[in-house]
Amino acid sequence: MRRTGAWRAATAVIAFAAVSVQAGPPTKIALTGGRIVPVVGPEIEKGTILIEHGKITAVGASVELPFDAMEVDVSGKVLFPGLVNAHDWQGLDIPNENLDIGAALDVYDAIDPSRLFFENSLRDGVTTVHIIQANNCVIGGISRVVRPIGLDVDEMTVRPRAGVKMSASPKGGYDRMTQWAILREAFAELADYRERLAEQRYEEEQKKLKKDVDVGPAEARKRGAELIRPQDYDDAHANLHELSQGRLDAWVYVGAATDVGPAVKFAKENGFFDRVVFVLGPDTFKAVDELKAAGRPVVLDVNLDFRERDPLTGKLSETFVPKVIADAGLTFALLPHPDASLAERYLTYQAARCIREGVARETALAAITINPAKMLGLGDTLGSLEVGKAGNIVVYGGDPLDFNTWVEQVYIDGILAYDRAKDVRIRRLLEEPGAEEKPKEPAGDSAASDQTQQGDKPEAGEGAPDPAKPENKGENKPDSPAPPKPSPGPGDDEASVERASDRADRAESRRRKDNPRSKGGPDA
């Protein structure tokens, strides 16, 4: 099963990232010779990380390798834990449903594995994404932690039901009074629902025992309270009930400083304070004392600088928010900017800015790795390079926070999920015009216009014939009862489909033909 998962994940990488993986991922990989920045624990100048069956089994300056481990020499590179994106709605079709109380909803139904967002996440070294409804909501629904690889949501999933999204700040079109009225109403209605359920359950049980309902409604509700089974709740109430019992995490958007107090009070009143993560707006840091008193972890706004002009003097003041939060001793996570054209898109850039503004390096690094992992309840399995954790490793060309550094490779659960050498999009974007390999066949660019001729196959006349179906190049055969056989590995199959459809991919396939490693050997 594990192996199937790995195969499929590798397939998915190809399908969406246009990155080619030839063989199934080896079960044991040793990354040797690189500088290890484990985030938790001291750095190792030159060391080895061993991944077995997707998990890290050894980290150290000298590690004895099992005979069957594939060794990948990463001398001169830096090994860093896979980054964790603590809070993002991208990957869904829309940020929120038009519904005030969406407690029954789950992002499971809307995550689109084919979104470019996931491919970009990989490219930026992010191995874990918390997909959650956006802030413009009252109760948004249930969120999910995923890895950016996989053909379907189940395969992507790291942690289902990661939390309930709520907002303590008014949804668009509402004011604060309406927002709070709806929130209060949701939980008041839950209490009422529970009472009615209790009464109903008591009556059911009495009926089963062939006894009369001999007590009044108040007493019946009291007696029926313990008779309620989990399956008696409908989806919406089940989730809110779990939340109110402290069995589900809450991610509460607190968009302004003024909302912190009510949010803390509300969380305490409704039983989920111990499991709340506050998602801050641009100026929420002004309530830092209240946040500090609450002591709950926070996710910072993507804009780290808060600027404000004094209305009387016109004086511009600037506050670097992470510094304020870090000085208060709060556990915090940084977010990538949703605009992919901004430098803030990179979590490493966000962390680097923190260091410039005086936040300790280890604090800044933790804010993009172990802190969000802990907030997501995955502190034991993600967020650092330690024995027992998932083999989520980013291989950087240099220091992760140096902006001249590239993500060279990304491993997720020991699967080589991204390899910059095979990233055709990056190459296409960065190569100077003309530096690209010239297509060998003159047909190359005119392939599309050739298709106007009847009977011409889309793949005919292109650089990469479909290896699965060489006979398909010629005339249409009158008789072909079976579909083309999928090639040996699903990876090959997908790759062929994808490759046949992109000019840059064709160049890639030619390059790989010359590469002896591509003959089916492990990627190491």
Place this chain on the structure above:
Amino acid sequence: MIRQPAKGNRRQAADGRQQARGKTRRVATATLVGALALLTGVSRAEEPPKLAFVVGKVLVMDKADTVINNAVVLVSGGRIEKVGKANEMAIPQGYRRIDLPRHWIVPGFVDCHNHTAGSLSDLNDMVYLTNPGLDTLNTVQPESDDMWMARAGGVTTVLLIPGSGTNISGFGTISKTAGQSVSDVVVRSPGSIKVAQAGNPERYWWGVGRMFMNFNTRQTLEKAQAYHEAWEKFERGETTEKPAFDPIFDGFRGLFRKEFVASVHTQIYQVVMTTVDMLARKMDLRTVLDHSEFDGWKVAPLIREALAAGRSIYTIQGPRAYHLDGTQRKIHGNAARWWQAGNPLLGINTDAPVVAQEQLPFQAAMGCYYGWVPYEGIKGLTRIPAEALLLDDQIGTIEAGKQAEFGVWTGDPLDTRSACEMTVIGGRIVYDANVRRRW
């Protein structure tokens, strides 16, 4: 550069036709049906005739991919009696001999996605986001112009389904393209339940997203399933508590007994993925993926896996034959991509009136134009959709014992120059170009 069907015009034309039709129909439906009955001269009371077709080629479309050249097809009692080589088979007495020595006999085409076998003005009843109680049986219109056109194109069986305005829009009806009354034409009701996974129901209310739609669709189907299971339990005698009859969910029992299919409006990777996951994989329903356009073909590995696990998924692609991929600057033939990705159960639809019902073979030709395989194209009009709709014991091939339901073509039906000269349904000639010519 690329010739494409004038879809916009087609739709406008259909709309115009519809408006004009609306007026006349309301007044004269009964008269029309009566008149047509006289015109066609077909009466249910009459025994279907005994016919002997002597033709140049018979595409049997069976699993052995048999092709019989210079063949005879004997038809009697509404069924195919015998098929064989002309020189090995004598034509018995009493058979009307039809000599068309250069023509092809091809099984009648089956369209799994049709809206024109019923009244188009009743296409969508968008009361709720899911409308499980609605049924297209109430909209069936036998002997319309559209149905005459359909059989003139060799199309003999269609699945009439409601529109995709809501996530569950009602039951489909499997209907013949010839017959004078509703009971004449209807083959199976319900013939399917129409599910629109996404990509239209978004317009409901002031807008819904996939998170809510999929939740809601699943809830509705689970309610129906719970209803079915409660009755099953009662009928097996496991409980004496008789469940309350529910007219809305009672029709779904056949769906869970796998007596009919879920025909699903689905396209785009995530949406097709959800259909495969929710309906085929998790609920184990017989699933027919309609449309399946854009990058939907990338779901093929999941479908292969699900098929291997014993699930039933047919992909009946259309009406869009190709996808212009802007990021790759590339044209993908939809059917070709599905085929190359290893999806074996592939057919074609028209979504009539989006593409006219009689243009079903042209849809397959378009699929082949963009890289599909011609023989597979014909299979995708005959045996595959017949299997998809659970009709393969009755139709879909030219084999003795099956219903006599086929077209007699001047040549390869996927060659746009070919014409259907004669169409047989239920052993009767329901279209004959010598009597009233379409092409």
